[in-house]
Amino acid sequence: MFFPESLKMNNKLPDIKTDFAAWYQEVVYQAELADQSPVRGCMVIRPYGWEIWENIKTVLDKRIKETGHQNAAFPLLIPESFLKKEAKHVEGFSPELAVVTHAGGNKLEEPLVVRPTSETIIHYMFAQWIRSWRDLPMKINQWCSVVRWEMRTRPFLRTTEFFWQEGHTAHETQEEALEEVKMMLDEYVKLAQNYLAIPVITGRKSESEKFAGADSTYTLEGIMQDGKALQMGTSHCISQTFAKAFNMAFQDREGKNSYPYLTSWGITTRLIGATVMTHGDEKGLVLPPKIAPFQVVIIPIILKDKKEEVLRKAQEIKEQLIKCGVRVHLDNDEHKTPGAKFYQWELKGVPLRIEIGPRDLQNGQVTLVDRLGILKQALTFDSLCDTVVISLEKLQHEMFSRAKLRLNQMLHKKAKLNDFAKELEGNSGAYQTGWCQSSECEAQLKQYKATIRCLLNEKTFEECFYCHKKNIVDIIVAKAY
Amino acid sequence: MFFPESLKMNNKLPDIKTDFAAWYQEVVYQAELADQSPVRGCMVIRPYGWEIWENIKTVLDKRIKETGHQNAAFPLLIPESFLKKEAKHVEGFSPELAVVTHAGGNKLEEPLVVRPTSETIIHYMFAQWIRSWRDLPMKINQWCSVVRWEMRTRPFLRTTEFFWQEGHTAHETQEEALEEVKMMLDEYVKLAQNYLAIPVITGRKSESEKFAGADSTYTLEGIMQDGKALQMGTSHCISQTFAKAFNMAFQDREGKNSYPYLTSWGITTRLIGATVMTHGDEKGLVLPPKIAPFQVVIIPIILKDKKEEVLRKAQEIKEQLIKCGVRVHLDNDEHKTPGAKFYQWELKGVPLRIEIGPRDLQNGQVTLVDRLGILKQALTFDSLCDTVVISLEKLQHEMFSRAKLRLNQMLHKKAKLNDFAKELEGNSGAYQTGWCQSSECEAQLKQYKATIRCLLNEKTFEECFYCHKKNIVDIIVAKAY
Numbered sequence: 001m002f003f004p005e006s007l008k009m010n011n012k013l014p015d016i017k018t019d020f021a022a023w024y025q026e027v028v029y030q031a032e033l034a035d036q037s038p039v040r041g042c043m044v045i046r047p048y049g050w051e052i053w054e055n056i057k058t059v060l061d062k063r064i065k066e067t068g069h070q071n072a073a074f075p076l077l078i079p080e081s082f083l084k085k086e087a088k089h090v091e092g093f094s095p096e097l098a099v100v101t102h103a104g105g106n107k108l109e110e111p112l113v114v115r116p117t118s119e120t121i122i123h124y125m126f127a128q129w130i131r132s133w134r135d136l137p138m139k140i141n142q143w144c145s146v147v148r149w150e151m152r153t154r155p156f157l158r159t160t161e162f163f164w165q166e167g168h169t170a171h172e173t174q175e176e177a178l179e180e181v182k183m184m185l186d187e188y189v190k191l192a193q194n195y196l197a198i199p200v201i202t203g204r205k206s207e208s209e210k211f212a213g214a215d216s217t218y219t220l221e222g223i224m225q226d227g228k229a230l231q232m233g234t235s236h237c238i239s240q241t242f243a244k245a246f247n248m249a250f251q252d253r254e255g256k257n258s259y260p261y262l263t264s265w266g267i268t269t270r271l272i273g274a275t276v277m278t279h280g281d282e283k284g285l286v287l288p289p290k291i292a293p294f295q296v297v298i299i300p301i302i303l304k305d306k307k308e309e310v311l312r313k314a315q316e317i318k319e320q321l322i323k324c325g326v327r328v329h330l331d332n333d334e335h336k337t338p339g340a341k342f343y344q345w346e347l348k349g350v351p352l353r354i355e356i357g358p359r360d361l362q363n364g365q366v367t368l369v370d371r372l373g374i375l376k377q378a379l380t381f382d383s384l385c386d387t388v389v390i391s392l393e394k395l396q397h398e399m400f401s402r403a404k405l406r407l408n409q410m411l412h413k414k415a416k417l418n419d420f421a422k423e424l425e426g427n428s429g430a431y432q433t434g435w436c437q438s439s440e441c442e443a444q445l446k447q448y449k450a451t452i453r454c455l456l457n458e459k460t461f462e463e464c465f466y467c468h469k470k471n472i473v474d475i476i477v478a479k480a481y
Numbered sequence: 482m483f484f485p486e487s488l489k490m491n492n493k494l495p496d497i498k499t500d501f502a503a504w505y506q507e508v509v510y511q512a513e514l515a516d517q518s519p520v521r522g523c524m525v526i527r528p529y530g531w532e533i534w535e536n537i538k539t540v541l542d543k544r545i546k547e548t549g550h551q552n553a554a555f556p557l558l559i560p561e562s563f564l565k566k567e568a569k570h571v572e573g574f575s576p577e578l579a580v581v582t583h584a585g586g587n588k589l590e591e592p593l594v595v596r597p598t599s600e601t602i603i604h605y606m607f608a609q610w611i612r613s614w615r616d617l618p619m620k621i622n623q624w625c626s627v628v629r630w631e632m633r634t635r636p637f638l639r640t641t642e643f644f645w646q647e648g649h650t651a652h653e654t655q656e657e658a659l660e661e662v663k664m665m666l667d668e669y670v671k672l673a674q675n676y677l678a679i680p681v682i683t684g685r686k687s688e689s690e691k692f693a694g695a696d697s698t699y700t701l702e703g704i705m706q707d708g709k710a711l712q713m714g715t716s717h718c719i720s721q722t723f724a725k726a727f728n729m730a731f732q733d734r735e736g737k738n739s740y741p742y743l744t745s746w747g748i749t750t751r752l753i754g755a756t757v758m759t760h761g762d763e764k765g766l767v768l769p770p771k772i773a774p775f776q777v778v779i780i781p782i783i784l785k786d787k788k789e790e791v792l793r794k795a796q797e798i799k800e801q802l803i804k805c806g807v808r809v810h811l812d813n814d815e816h817k818t819p820g821a822k823f824y825q826w827e828l829k830g831v832p833l834r835i836e837i838g839p840r841d842l843q844n845g846q847v848t849l850v851d852r853l854g855i856l857k858q859a860l861t862f863d864s865l866c867d868t869v870v871i872s873l874e875k876l877q878h879e880m881f882s883r884a885k886l887r888l889n890q891m892l893h894k895k896a897k898l899n900d901f902a903k904e905l906e907g908n909s910g911a912y913q914t915g916w917c918q919s920s921e922c923e924a925q926l927k928q929y930k931a932t933i934r935c936l937l938n939e940k941t942f943e944e945c946f947y948c949h950k951k952n953i954v955d956i957i958v959a960k961a962y
Contacts, residue, residue, distance in 0.1 A: 035609070037555070037556050037602070037606070038563075038605055039556040039560065039593065039602070042556035042557075042558065044555050044556070045554040046553055047553050047621070050551075050554055051551075053554075070531075070532075071528060071532070072525065072526060072531050073525070073526040073531055073534075074518070074525050075518050075520040075523035075525070076557075076595070076626060076628065076642050077520055077579070077595075078520065094586075095585065095586055096585060097584065097586075098558070098584040099581060100579045100581050100582075100595065101580070101581075101583060102579075102592075103578065103580065103630045104576060104579075104630030104632070105578075105630075112520065112579070114557070114558075114595070121519070121520070125518070125525055129516075140528070147557065149584045149585030161557050163554065
């Protein structure tokens, strides 16, 4: 286990209430989720952060496979001309591209772009593989990193290189494609709510906010502690212009030439940032048990007295918990005081802490403390596993409940822009309102640096928030990351 | 499950005995391990190939973690100047670099290279993290892809982009670093022999063949069916010039400034190529059960009679086998004949095939056939799981035994170059001989397009294979991929 000495020199965290942005950045670095890299806009994801990503990946990858998709790997470098085959796609991505112009000591005849997303190269391959309706549906997923040249970056939330999975599918009918898009959105919602303990709002994106080259984009949005929205994943019906641009014709059931209906969907390492911003507190991270690298940390209270026995028992407890399927770390570093360890592991957001000292040994018990501060209890050795497993479940639920409560408090229904314009300036949350679907009314939100986060599947207002014409669809408005 | 129609139009495989290279290429494409991509030198790894990689990754990742390493992620793009910090490193890699010169619509002040390997960026970060001997050892691993601009490429064996893991560690002492290098070499040997069923030869590389920037490189080499050697993984003691170039000074136990001893080690998607070339036959792939995507394929023999019952029983058997931890595929595609399915799944190298038809149903049994052609037996339903599990183990062992036998037949001891020069021209295997360690004698092998694959840890010859001076160390000579 590697925890650099430099950690000992931590500064106090900035105040989460008054300077959320600084708190976020510091907690990401101090808890060793990530570090700054010497490459502009890129971060290094450190082991503690990467393990969270691996846990997220394990959960989602299982579901991706269970829902009939297969993983594959496509080239990192894409011919520049591929991106130009679909007009809106190139318009959306060309300002963000990193371009390889030289390789093997020579100038390339055609530049290659580092993939910003893989629709183009995957659709090119789909065209090779799809000949008949019997080849459909084709359901492929890829775990990789992509590069988008961002001007302002923040660890996990917006980085030049980021990690994600990108699903790409092709279907016989539009209905089936839409079903796929909604199914994967639903999988993302389950991941967010049941594993990351982050409640989300779902809906369609407005025309101006959808993916470059999509017919429609569905999104899940979380509301962070500072009241800003965070897009946590998207699922797209891809325009048939892609299928045509890449010559993806196939012979349909009637023997005629048809083009498949395409989808793509993805979640990124941004989910780690979402978890930090949803659950963190003044002491640092608070990690949901289901994705925490360590669910339990054992801290032996080592005095001169009975040192060997305490360490032996601590080791025994560790092994016992591993057998029960608990991810556990025993911190037996003798160079650190228990106090320093408490501080460090609270900063790192470990859900449960077990303390064991000479007196506990004598009493045949340990002390169990949780990161939310809701329980501190003495446990006998024989009840340990059961209690730990149940406590982890309780914590997971409690974290979701708290986050859900806050989301509800932060989500306001307001009929008119005037009713929430001032509040928007103060960053106080998200607003459900009505919209006539005109881009003119949408543009009014710019002055508040707010956007339509999504179109809901309901209509509770009579009028548009700005022009007061008839409401067509309820929307969520918020500032966003 | 996706098996394109195009598969139906397979051509016969080239003859494995007379045209191994063509056979290899065709079997990779026809068995859908990989496909050609529109990007020069890059391939698409298709689901069937990627699943083999995922299985390899699962096995090795577990061992990497159990031996005390942690996964992390470092930037894909590296400042060009970083590669220049270590003279031999840049000399080795600069002809192969892909260079990003433009990004976000502007020319970059400093070009970025797409990582060919990550020593430089990881060492830069090590320098930030290592302050004291208490931060050591530092043991990091990364799963990713790297890009090296290769002139001649072959799927899996040599591609411009390839997938790998790269371990990077830092230690207080040289002894500890060497121990690490040998431990990881040993892990690779276990992976190759116990999982891929490929016997290997291990040893040190000669000066001319070692990694650009290493003090010493250890390798594992397999001998393929055509008699050529394939480097299957390497483990390096990295030169301390790296530690100095990247300012990695730390305070040692005596309070003095010291530089850590570094290692790196990696295996790549090349192992998939090694598996194909070691075990394949005239019918196609033969996959070792431990890494096969499907260990068993069930093929229902569907006649008009009792179709429903046969399909129901086939599904039942599938579920039964899944419960026993077997990876199984039920091929119930009604558009294909059983014969076409036999052909396809033999091509794809599935270790065991279960056939079940109306008559089997009546007799309360199925027919079990293995890919090596050593058994064809009737099995009663109740003995199914046990027999399948045992058969898979037997096949795994049998594959290793056969490969080991062939390796022994292909490995010849010869005292003088003249004794094996002619044979080298004919590609007939590997030669153990003596060497004085002079580069002049090593250079003599060039005319036969052969190289020293490794230096062994033994000395059975008196003289050097060329100059007849005193033998210092036995070597393995072969042509190589």
